[in-house]
Amino acid sequence: MNCEWKQTVDKLYCALALDRKIVGIKLLKNSVEFERADAIQLKGPINYCQMVAAAVHGNPIKAKNENFSCRSGARVLGIDPTDQFNSQGEKWAQLGMYKNETVAREVRSGLTYSEEKQYGVLISPIEQMEDFPDVVQIIANPYNCMRIVQGYAYHYGMPKSINMIGNQAICLECTGRPYVVKDMNISLLCIGTRHRAGWRDDEMAVGIPGEQIACVADGLINTINLMENDQKKKAIEEKLKEKSIPFQMRYHYNYYMDC
Template identity: 40%
Template sequence: MKTRINAGEANDWLEILLDLKRKAVGIRFLFDKSDYEKSAAAERNGTVPYCTAVRSASEGKSIKLHLGNFACLAAARALGLMENDENSRSGKRHSDMGVYENVLVSRNIAKDMVYCGHSVYGIEIRPLEDYREYNPDIVILVTSPYNAMRVVQAHAYSKGQLKNIKMAGMQAICQECTSYVYERNEINLSMLCSGTRCVAQWSKDELGAGIPFQQIGDVIYGLIQTVNPMENNSDKKLIQEKLELKGKDLGFEIEYNKNYYTGVFVSSNSKK
């Protein structure tokens, strides 16, 4: 599984190995008008926030957007559809909104935001399962903390700790889950932000994870290899059922009543 994997295979494995309530979402940058016109995703009439489009894709709807469709210009700047402006770079925009104590803090956060360094015509936002003829650039999961933990454990299995998690609870889907992930080629987690929780209506118990698609094979490999040491019996049973349903196997037997913490914890009674 550490070899290259296509989007359809990746989606199958993510659905088997994680208890996803939403579909995994693939993001692909469309660098020019020709790329945009070739995309099979549906065009948008009018405007929509980028994060709302991601929400729609997590519910099975594909869409492509150009600058004229962006209801949130902060997302357009983060993703490379328009240049960043001085009001944002200086920190004044968010300082004036009152989300940071003063312009110095706001300026520091603005400097740390990682926006796409390219200039693109549009962006394609589709359920990962819809990508067949090509692969996306980024995979976004809006999911439970448990699933995010499993992604981190999967990465740690062969790559070690995630050392550069970057979050401020601002521009969550566009910057923390997309542009930062793309520019740094690193997995990132996001607690989401008040804006996206309002317009995209995410649940309070959901968070975001952005994964470079080129790393998805390593993540799936790590998820597979850590099923026995990390998962409890009920989750192992669910994985087993989904494996049988999709006609796949892990290459080894799932072991019940055994994981890395079996017998590790000492009860208070045993100390007496």
């Protein structure tokens, strides 16, 4: 495993209190990359968000066009760039998701789909990956998502590309958009993935491009003393020691107690 990548993985798991695996997503350009990917190859079609759900439970998945039951995932990722039925939001207008065709068309035109043609995708727990993926995805409660934003802000300042509609959450909001715009995005998830993938009502998601995840992990570590209470610091300190990550923990010290 790439040394910098391993350090990033360790920092993320130490700084956050998660009950699901963090997921890495790697877009595969051709059949050679697809065959080399060390993961379970699906035999039938399922939704992309169900693939991510498999990965958060420790199961690496690889999929190509015919493995996508929900076509939104394949279109968003550039695996199937055609969009014959909803290129102008017409399907959403017919379903009544928006007030009228004008609103539906405006929503569709503002979405970020990958224009790069991809052969397939690898979705895996990050600790099973050898190097930085294209996108890192974290499903967590609001507290942990808050900490991720704080870690991001430590290096990058205010998030500049947050964009959400409560639809196409896992594929668009937390994979496609971070991959294309090269910036973090947050999702409140969508009704489809909550039912299909079984996310809890108190969970949301963050998608972070591979180019940013090392700095986000570093920012998480560097904001522990200011942000966390003593109980959380104790748990984090034990995990940091297990991973031999040096860090000077300061107890009875944080910004909301005037340091």
